[in-house]
Amino acid sequence: MGAQAPHSDRYSRAVVYACRKHEGHTRDDNKTPYAVHPVRVCEHLRRIAGEEDENVLCAALLHDTIEDAAVTFDNIASNFGGDVAALVSELTNDNRLPKARRRSEMMEKLTKLSPRAKRVKLADRLDNVLDLLNGMGTPEKHVRYADETARLLTACAGACKPLEDTLKDALEKLRQMNAQMFDRS
Numbered sequence: 001m002g003a004q005a006p007h008s009d010r011y012s013r014a015v016v017y018a019c020r021k022h023e024g025h026t027r028d029d030n031k032t033p034y035a036v037h038p039v040r041v042c043e044h045l046r047r048i049a050g051e052e053d054e055n056v057l058c059a060a061l062l063h064d065t066i067e068d069a070a071v072t073f074d075n076i077a078s079n080f081g082g083d084v085a086a087l088v089s090e091l092t093n094d095n096r097l098p099k100a101r102r103r104s105e106m107m108e109k110l111t112k113l114s115p116r117a118k119r120v121k122l123a124d125r126l127d128n129v130l131d132l133l134n135g136m137g138t139p140e141k142h143v144r145y146a147d148e149t150a151r152l153l154t155a156c157a158g159a160c161k162p163l164e165d166t167l168k169d170a171l172e173k174l175r176q177m178n179a180q181m182f183d184r185s
Helices: 009-021 036-049 054-062 073-080 082-090 099-112 115-133 139-155 161-182
Strands: none
Touching (some): 009 036, 009 054, 009 073, 036 054, 036 115, 036 161, 054 073, 054 082, 054 115, 073 082, 082 115, 099 139, 115 139, 115 161, 139 161
């Protein structure tokens, strides 16, 4: 199914921008460069969802920059356009809030996301769950992600069946892993 990667200057700039803004950051394993994550999210959108909308793909690459890299909405808008900035903004949590409240608000706003933002969110969650399946994250994070992912799938139902189905399969594997992890008998 997958769509080809755009060959535009803006897309290429978004790849470089995301890599630069996440430079020095790592994933939960403290080894994998963080920039690998937004690139994989973009690839999940292209390969699984057949996404061709360059604004969505750029937003996927930039989806964590406001939240994690001290980038502003205006900076994204001036570099990549207002539509990309609006999509990134939809996907951004308010870092001024305590983590538990931030997660709670993120779950509450899922149903209000645009269909394009929901596709990015599904691809983002898929990549995070795949990391957990590959051994990253604490047992507590595994349990929390299983619960949140089920709720996310309900909130994003109908946004992109191929992504939803792939994420459902990954969630089932995560639940099995969790059951094995916590089965002490």
